[in-house]
Amino acid sequence: MLPVATGPSSFEGSGKVTGETLLKIREDLGECTRCKLHKTRNKIVFGDGSAKAQLVFVGEGPGADEDAQGLPFVGRAGKLLTQMIEAMGLQRGDVYICNVVKCRPPGNRQPEKDEVDACSPYLFRQLDALQPKAIVCLGATAAQTLLQTNRSISQFRGQWLDFRGFKMMPTYHPAYLLRNPAAKSDVWKDLQKVMAELGLEVKRNKAK
Numbered sequence: 001m002l003p004v005a006t007g008p009s010s011f012e013g014s015g016k017v018t019g020e021t022l023l024k025i026r027e028d029l030g031e032c033t034r035c036k037l038h039k040t041r042n043k044i045v046f047g048d049g050s051a052k053a054q055l056v057f058v059g060e061g062p063g064a065d066e067d068a069q070g071l072p073f074v075g076r077a078g079k080l081l082t083q084m085i086e087a088m089g090l091q092r093g094d095v096y097i098c099n100v101v102k103c104r105p106p107g108n109r110q111p112e113k114d115e116v117d118a119c120s121p122y123l124f125r126q127l128d129a130l131q132p133k134a135i136v137c138l139g140a141t142a143a144q145t146l147l148q149t150n151r152s153i154s155q156f157r158g159q160w161l162d163f164r165g166f167k168m169m170p171t172y173h174p175a176y177l178l179r180n181p182a183a184k185s186d187v188w189k190d191l192q193k194v195m196a197e198l199g200l201e202v203k204r205n206k207a208k
């Protein structure tokens, strides 16, 4: 179990909104029509998990299963993410999971720039509200959005980077791992760095 997070009042960064809550952000988002993805979505996938999570996973956007259920990472890639979380010695309820865009891009295409620009401010507000000890970016879209870069994720995967004062670890998306199982060892190395940052016991969890 992760240690209990401190509240927003303890936040010492600059340029960020304090006193935010996930509920307030969800209310502000409403039945959002700020980008064209609203036309084809079934359900907004806001995010799921503990409001006190010290670890946040950020993916790209909802797929078909997520769009139907209104929850992030519930399809095949989601099952793999759950296994990754449990391999770290955690449960899904210990962490928070969300995406760069909250509505499904048609045909699971990558979100376009105008869609990311419209939706990402809500992601940033979620991260500010959560105040996590570590953020894991799952795949290029999440990492490039937080870093504001077009560089390939292969150039910075596995390195601790800074996102507005938060420690951010870019790694591969579980959907990529389903297509390229050989990359799982790289992701496990990245997750071990996250475990060390969170004070989780690598040795105990490797045995699982």
Ligand code: SF4
Pocket (backbone or CB within 6 Å): 029, 032, 033, 034, 035, 036, 037, 038, 044, 101, 102, 103, 115, 118, 119
């Ligand atoms: S993707 Fe984000 S900005 Fe676009 S309609 Fe959905 S919630 Fe609104």
